[in-house]
Amino acid sequence: MNQFDVIVVGAGNGGLVAAATVAKEGFKTLLLEKHNLPGGCATSFVRGRFEFEAALHELCGDSTCEKHESVRTIFERLGVDVKLYHEDTLFRTICKGENGYDAVIRAGYDGFLDSMEEAVPGCRESVKSFFDLIGEIDDAQTFMNENGINPMVLYTKYGNFMRVASHSAKEVMDALEIPEKAQSILSTYWGYLGVPVDNLNALHYLSMLTAYVKAKPSMPYHRSHELSLALVRALQGFGGEILYNSEVTRFVYNAKGEAIGVIANGKLYYAKKIISNIIPNNVFNRSNRSAIPAAARKLANARKLGMTFNTIYLGLDSSMEELGITDYSVFIASDPDSRKQFDDRGEYGMYVVNCMNKALPDSSPKGTCTLFFTIMVMPGDFPEDLTPQEYKKYKNKIAEKYIRDYEKTMGVSVMDHIEEIVVATPATFARYLATPDGAIYGYASETWDNIIGRIAMKDGENKIPGVYFCGGHAERGDGYPSAYITGAMTGEEVVNDLRRGK
Ligand SMILES: Cc1cc2nc3c(=O)[nH]c(=O)nc-3n(C[C@H](O)[C@H](O)[C@H](O)COP(=O)(O)OP(=O)(O)OC[C@H]3O[C@@H](n4cnc5c(N)ncnc54)[C@H](O)[C@@H]3O)c2cc1C
Numbered sequence: 001m002n003q004f005d006v007i008v009v010g011a012g013n014g015g016l017v018a019a020a021t022v023a024k025e026g027f028k029t030l031l032l033e034k035h036n037l038p039g040g041c042a043t044s045f046v047r048g049r050f051e052f053e054a055a056l057h058e059l060c061g062d063s064t065c066e067k068h069e070s071v072r073t074i075f076e077r078l079g080v081d082v083k084l085y086h087e088d089t090l091f092r093t094i095c096k097g098e099n100g101y102d103a104v105i106r107a108g109y110d111g112f113l114d115s116m117e118e119a120v121p122g123c124r125e126s127v128k129s130f131f132d133l134i135g136e137i138d139d140a141q142t143f144m145n146e147n148g149i150n151p152m153v154l155y156t157k158y159g160n161f162m163r164v165a166s167h168s169a170k171e172v173m174d175a176l177e178i179p180e181k182a183q184s185i186l187s188t189y190w191g192y193l194g195v196p197v198d199n200l201n202a203l204h205y206l207s208m209l210t211a212y213v214k215a216k217p218s219m220p221y222h223r224s225h226e227l228s229l230a231l232v233r234a235l236q237g238f239g240g241e242i243l244y245n246s247e248v249t250r251f252v253y254n255a256k257g258e259a260i261g262v263i264a265n266g267k268l269y270y271a272k273k274i275i276s277n278i279i280p281n282n283v284f285n286r287s288n289r290s291a292i293p294a295a296a297r298k299l300a301n302a303r304k305l306g307m308t309f310n311t312i313y314l315g316l317d318s319s320m321e322e323l324g325i326t327d328y329s330v331f332i333a334s335d336p337d338s339r340k341q342f343d344d345r346g347e348y349g350m351y352v353v354n355c356m357n358k359a360l361p362d363s364s365p366k367g368t369c370t371l372f373f374t375i376m377v378m379p380g381d382f383p384e385d386l387t388p389q390e391y392k393k394y395k396n397k398i399a400e401k402y403i404r405d406y407e408k409t410m411g412v413s414v415m416d417h418i419e420e421i422v423v424a425t426p427a428t429f430a431r432y433l434a435t436p437d438g439a440i441y442g443y444a445s446e447t448w449d450n451i452i453g454r455i456a457m458k459d460g461e462n463k464i465p466g467v468y469f470c471g472g473h474a475e476r477g478d479g480y481p482s483a484y485i486t487g488a489m490t491g492e493e494v495v496n497d498l499r500r501g502k
Contacts (some may be wrong), residue, residue, distance in 0.1 A: 021491025
């Protein structure tokens with residue numbers, strides 16, 4: 001009764017896709033989730049008359065292309081049919097100060113190039129050459145996903161891929177002689193990855209940027225909780241089982257060091273394969289030390305945790321038109337240089353404000369609107385040992401500081417219109433996701449620890465026999481698409497291994 005083919009630990013969007021993928025192939029699947037709800041980050045919450053999106057600003061990669069790994073094809077394979085709204089504007093990016101700018105950048109290949117040219121006359125060709133690198137990069141990534149890393153084929157068939165693979169986004173933009181101001185605007189999305197462009201792998205950045213540009217940012221009509229529920233329905237439709245309020249406290253191994261099960265609520269569940277949607281650090285904490293290969297421990301110690309956030313969710317008593325709010329997504333920076341923005345992250349370096357009503361007018365009651373502030377925090381920034389009173393003060397201070405700055409920058413007044421306010425911090429995310437330091441995005445994707453390095457190391461000596469990983473901490477880094485793609489790929493890998501009796 002407690003014997004399964006596959007156990008998935010954690011019902012984040014990565015875990016849900018992985019579980020549905022193996023259940024679809026007829027394998028007996030159990031998903032264990034510590035909360036009473038599915039979704040992890042992909043959820044919503046209600047305060048008063050507002051239902052707030054907890055995480056999703058915009059989903060990228062909902063393309064109609066036939067790529068095996070696109071979000072659309074993953075959903076289609078699982079029969080998940082959630083209608084998504086597509087936004088025509090990528091973002092408005094405002095940089096304060098002497099060398100500042102205020103530009104609205106449109107989505108779609110031509111719209112993007114046209115609006116870059118409007119913002120920085122003369123930049124079109126160099127921006128286009130940056131952008132066009134993605135075709136070959138995509139092909140090379142597909143090749144690697146299907147065949148592993150074969151340096152000879154990569155050298156001969158995917159020369160541009162090899163040329164940019166180990167460089168930072170900044171180095172590639174410099175090499176293509178993109179004007180400085182255009183580089184700053186092009187770099188705006190670095191804030192979604194938490195690594196400034198001088199240290200951010202060019203492939204990683206380009207993949208994300210082009211996915212947003214080409215497929216347009218999208219979002220579900222009923223918050224990301226709708227996506228999570230649709231995935232649960234898919235899993236259950238394929239005969240998979242999901243148990244909530246079931247925190248996995250222990251991974252269990254046989255004498256050969258192979259994972260054979262987990263313990264949740266004091267009960268032992270057996271499986272042939274275990275997929276972890278929880279960060280490796282937490283698998284190690286829940287395993288006998290001897291079961292974790294030395295290389296895996298070494299790797300975990302060498303890696304840096306990625307960013308987390310302070311977030312402010314506002315329910316306002318007036319419509320966006322009444323308040324003079326005009327944009328869906330505004331990135332506000334204090335300096336054009338992403339390194340400087342990163343260093344000044346506690347002092348308005350870079351933050352993002354979204355007004356969902358611009359995209360989905362009825363996402364809050366008539367005559368109201370919501371704002372969602374996202375402010376980057378790195379591990380170690382968040383003060384330790386705050387008393388409950390100090391914690392309250394910390395949250396009030398953050399909220400007041402950033403709301404005031406937003407009002408001043410945008411020339412609007414929101415403070416007097418706040419009907420509901422919720423402030424989340426790394427402590428909130430640590431509590432809900434159980435990640436170290438409240439990390440949302442797994443490990444920082446920088447220097448040696450980038451997508452390519454991670455794919456290369458995936459099945460190396462750091463592999464724990466019988467344990468597979470998917471989600472924001474996996475090889476593709478953070479974000480909904482990464483969670484879906486790693487969920488699907490890991491699910492398929494497990495299916496193949498089970499079929500081959502591996
Ligand atoms: C404020 C915010 C804004 C974001 N904005 C965007 C955005 O605009 N676009 C984008 O693409 N991405 C965004 N993200 C990132 C995106 O939400 C995540 O990368 C993605 O949802 C991670 O999915 P995951 O599969 O890694 O699982 P997680 O969401 O990390 O879920 C893990 C699950 O595991 C469960 N769990 C943990 N420990 C245990 C245990 N021991 N036993 C059982 N269950 C356990 C947790 O309860 C949770 O349900 C944002 C995230 C946040 C927080």
